[in-house]
Amino acid sequence: MLMGKLQENSKVYLEIVGKLKEIIGENQLKAGDRLPSERDLAEMLNAGRSSVREALRSLELLGLIETRRGEGTFISDFRNHRLVEILSGFILESDQAKQDVQETKELVEMMGIYSLVNRNTTVNVQDLMNQAEEDDSKLFESLMNMTGNFLLVKLWRIVSNFEQSLQLSKKKVGKQVYENLLKAINRGDWFQAMEIYSQSVRNEVEL
Amino acid sequence: MLMGKLQENSKVYLEIVGKLKEIIGENQLKAGDRLPSERDLAEMLNAGRSSVREALRSLELLGLIETRRGEGTFISDFRNHRLVEILSGFILESDQAKQDVQETKELVEMMGIYSLVNRNTTVNVQDLMNQAEEDDSKLFESLMNMTGNFLLVKLWRIVSNFEQSLQLSKKKVGKQVYENLLKAINRGDWFQAMEIYSQSVRNEVEL
DNA sequence: TCAGATTTGTCCGTATGTATA
DNA sequence: CTATACATACGGACAAATCTG
Numbered sequence A, B: 001m002l003m004g005k006l007q008e009n010s011k012v013y014l015e016i017v018g019k020l021k022e023i024i025g026e027n028q029l030k031a032g033d034r035l036p037s038e039r040d041l042a043e044m045l046n047a048g049r050s051s052v053r054e055a056l057r058s059l060e061l062l063g064l065i066e067t068r069r070g071e072g073t074f075i076s077d078f079r080n081h082r083l084v085e086i087l088s089g090f091i092l093e094s095d096q097a098k099q100d101v102q103e104t105k106e107l108v109e110m111m112g113i114y115s116l117v118n119r120n121t122t123v124n125v126q127d128l129m130n131q132a133e134e135d136d137s138k139l140f141e142s143l144m145n146m147t148g149n150f151l152l153v154k155l156w157r158i159v160s161n162f163e164q165s166l167q168l169s170k171k172k173v174g175k176q177v178y179e180n181l182l183k184a185i186n187r188g189d190w191f192q193a194m195e196i197y198s199q200s201v202r203n204e205v206e207l
Numbered sequence C: 001t002c003a004g005a006t007t008t009g010t011c012c013g014t015a016t017g018t019a020t021a
Numbered sequence D: 001c002t003a004t005a006c007a008t009a010c011g012g013a014c015a016a017a018t019c020t021g
Helices: A012-027 A038-044 A051-061 A085-091 A094-120 A126-135 A136-147 A150-168 A175-187 A189-201 B012-026 B038-044 B048-062 B084-092 B098-118 B123-132 B136-147 B148-164 B177-185 B190-201
Strands: A065-068 A071-077 B065-068 B072-075
Touching: A012 A051, A012 B048, A012 B084, A038 A051, A051 A065, A051 B012, A051 B048, A051 B084, A065 A136, A071 A136, A094 A136, A094 A150, A094 A175, A094 A189, A094 B098, A094 B148, A126 A136, A126 A175, A136 A150, A150 B148, A175 B038, B012 B048, B038 B048, B038 B148, B048 B065, B065 B084, B072 B148, B084 B148, B098 B136, B098 B148, B098 B190, B136 B148, B177 B190
Parallel strands: none
Antiparallel strands: A065 A071, B065 B072
């Protein structure tokens, strides 16, 4: 029956989701690594194959794993979750949710900027400006990476993917703004950096 | 076999997820409304009950629907989706991101403070100080709630819970510090507010 | 209180498509 | 080509919870 705790209110497939999380963490499984087969998992966790499948499907929809018929189940890269399209289809009618997504992304970006200044990071202005030529997102992804805070990087990716799938209108930002922002970071002037971001990069959120 | 399109590479449960979205849309189903039973859905969509369950479970894990034994399956408030919790749970469990947890929590708190100032929020100093008496976390949870940004609140809860489970040592912060912080927020002086937080509340992070 | 119907929860058996050695 | 391993999918069976009359 697979009873994780004393009083188990949770359902078997939820317990399995938790177990899978532990398995991934303990074995340090990375993207591309293979999970045990459904039957092995069912035996390991003392549960039915259907319950295992329900757990695996749930995680597959989230984009955390990928199952290929005849091969097995594999950890996928968090960046590849097509979950956002599915979820955004459901929450599309909620303007509040959209607004939260955009605002959160902007807050995460501000966190990154603050973190960079706080660590006295010197950024390569020229390189980053070239990346901004292609796509504004590239610039911020690089900035997030430079913080060295992986959690922040992953949070940014999630929210950024979400924002793109929601097709929110984005403000057009001039090159000069970014250059000033980067220079402020290099000067260690976080007050100025935050001002620039807040006033020139952020999208206005009507209150 | 349920073939939605001509050549379908997609799996049955994914088609069912799509169909469910249509059913919800066409019938204008709102939070609390009941979906057809699993067996009815299986018959309607010409699929097996197991496949229907896989689809329903996936949506349940996301927090988009809720199933209750003996009753049925019901639409949830989409604002309560659990995307962030689930993804973050896996990210935190897997990566060595644990070292980033504390920093990220502090960044989230700073962004919350920034958001409050940015929205010209006036906080009730006395109430919040009382909450801080019990537990410092209470104070910040209330502050995050006041931002009105659901995602930010969720992020804070996740990171905060995880930080507690890591049993990190926390700095002891005096009452006067919090009072000054709250007053700075009410003055709209975010520079001062951030300085107070940064210097007196944050734990030093060795670089 | 009670009995019967409905619904989800869980597991199992079987058949099949696919990839690999 | 064969054999094995694996996911995909369906349907049956029974348990447990809930609802209805």
